[in-house]
Amino acid sequence: MTIKIMQNVLAANDQKAAELRALLQRKGIFMLNLISSPGSGKTTLLEKTLPLLQNKFKVAIIEGDVETDRDARRLAKFNVPVVLINTSGACHLESVSIEKAFASLDLDNLDLIIVENVGNLVCPAEFDIGEDAKVALLSVPEGDDKVIKYPLLFRESHLAILNKIDLLDHANFSKEAFYTDLRQINAALDVVEMSCKDNLGLENWIAWLEQKIAAKQ
Amino acid sequence: MTIKIMQNVLAANDQKAAELRALLQRKGIFMLNLISSPGSGKTTLLEKTLPLLQNKFKVAIIEGDVETDRDARRLAKFNVPVVLINTSGACHLESVSIEKAFASLDLDNLDLIIVENVGNLVCPAEFDIGEDAKVALLSVPEGDDKVIKYPLLFRESHLAILNKIDLLDHANFSKEAFYTDLRQINAALDVVEMSCKDNLGLENWIAWLEQKIAAKQ
Numbered sequence: 001m002t003i004k005i006m007q008n009v010l011a012a013n014d015q016k017a018a019e020l021r022a023l024l025q026r027k028g029i030f031m032l033n034l035i036s037s038p039g040s041g042k043t044t045l046l047e048k049t050l051p052l053l054q055n056k057f058k059v060a061i062i063e064g065d066v067e068t069d070r071d072a073r074r075l076a077k078f079n080v081p082v083v084l085i086n087t088s089g090a091c092h093l094e095s096v097s098i099e100k101a102f103a104s105l106d107l108d109n110l111d112l113i114i115v116e117n118v119g120n121l122v123c124p125a126e127f128d129i130g131e132d133a134k135v136a137l138l139s140v141p142e143g144d145d146k147v148i149k150y151p152l153l154f155r156e157s158h159l160a161i162l163n164k165i166d167l168l169d170h171a172n173f174s175k176e177a178f179y180t181d182l183r184q185i186n187a188a189l190d191v192v193e194m195s196c197k198d199n200l201g202l203e204n205w206i207a208w209l210e211q212k213i214a215a216k217q
Numbered sequence: 218m219t220i221k222i223m224q225n226v227l228a229a230n231d232q233k234a235a236e237l238r239a240l241l242q243r244k245g246i247f248m249l250n251l252i253s254s255p256g257s258g259k260t261t262l263l264e265k266t267l268p269l270l271q272n273k274f275k276v277a278i279i280e281g282d283v284e285t286d287r288d289a290r291r292l293a294k295f296n297v298p299v300v301l302i303n304t305s306g307a308c309h310l311e312s313v314s315i316e317k318a319f320a321s322l323d324l325d326n327l328d329l330i331i332v333e334n335v336g337n338l339v340c341p342a343e344f345d346i347g348e349d350a351k352v353a354l355l356s357v358p359e360g361d362d363k364v365i366k367y368p369l370l371f372r373e374s375h376l377a378i379l380n381k382i383d384l385l386d387h388a389n390f391s392k393e394a395f396y397t398d399l400r401q402i403n404a405a406l407d408v409v410e411m412s413c414k415d416n417l418g419l420e421n422w423i424a425w426l427e428q429k430i431a432a433k434q
Contacts, residue, residue, distance in 0.1 A: 123340075149282065
């Protein structure tokens with residue numbers, strides 16, 4: 001019975017996501033779904049990214065959070081639209097919330113929408129929100145076993161960012177184990193190693209984004 | 218409609234949790250529900266804890282994981298029963314799974330059950346599994362804003378462990394901000410600062426556990 005309810009929820013979500021994906025296709029907007037644990041550095045990544053994109057592309061942010069506006073406020077200083085979705089305790093975003101957020105955006109005047117999902121490695125990977133690509137962000141102190149423990153996210157993603165590489169000397173993290181597991185789960189996955197703290201790897205991430213945005217236009 | 222379904226699920230879960238709590242009371246077993254993000258160090262904490270408790274108490278572990286047995290295998294080398302619950306994609310444990318795990322344990326011969334929940338700061342805090350206490354584990358590299366962003370967990374917990382304090386010099390983490398938010402959300406919460414890597418703070422955690430176990434017997 002529980003399984004049946006869950007299937008209905010997922011089917012309704014997927015239907016709405018397909019509608020949003022078709023809408024984004026017509027508008028020529030690339031939308032990505034940024035997923036990680038709490039504290040992997042999603043908002044910091046956006047703080048570093050927005051200044052590098054602002055003069056080239058029209059960008060909007062949809063910010064998913066369980067209940068506060070902390071992350072949305074951190075991004076409010078940049079001159080881009082930020083739409084906050086508070087999930088009221090839910091651990092992931094669903095397509096119906098993205099549709100509501102779209103109502104606050106001028107879709108005729110955008111190239112890129114970045115959705116910062118709720119911090120969680122499990123359910124956000126299960127719920128399609130109409131994105132063109134999922135981006136999985138993993139940080140070094142979380143450990144090299146997270147790829148194999150949360151395979152769905154890495155199977156579903158188009159890009160994995162390994163963040164906080166400045167902590168490699170201080171954490172128990174084997175890059176060899178990380179890449180071995182990653183190749184086993186998704187051999188086609190692009191990977192960018194990054195340290196937002198030390199501004200390492202941002203140019204590779206921006207190049208990846210630019211290529212995806214160009215392909216959509 | 219979705220809300221109604223959710224309330225039914227939670228009500229059924231709470232009813233079963235109350236039954237388990239009464240059973241643990243009769244058996245004199247203290248059960249704790251260990252909750253954190255992926256990679257905060259739950260399993261490493263258990264690896265450090267079990268050798269310190271084994272000669273004093275009869276301990277069992279219930280290990281919640283989305284799909285692998287990685288964590289359970291890490292704990293198999295200790296001479297305690299480890300029951301693995303694979304949630305098949307669900308992001309939290311529910312009381313009905315704990316009841317099934319109990320069937321594999323000799324409840325007449327235990328003082329302490331530690332449940333390692335699925336790595337997630339959201340839903341595990343919402344689902345009562347019949348535990349005596351929730352323990353929230355937060356690691357320094359996740360950032361000092363996690364208390365205010367995930368307040369339910371810290372409101373519901375009896376103890377917060379701040380782990381990986383060896384990384385304080387390498388991460389953007391203000392202990393002052395952390396404690397200010399914590400006091401605002403749950404003034405009664407016990408806190409232990411810890412570094413499993415450097416074996417710091419373990420004695421305070423063990424003392425906390427010993428006191429709780431003794432109070433239950």
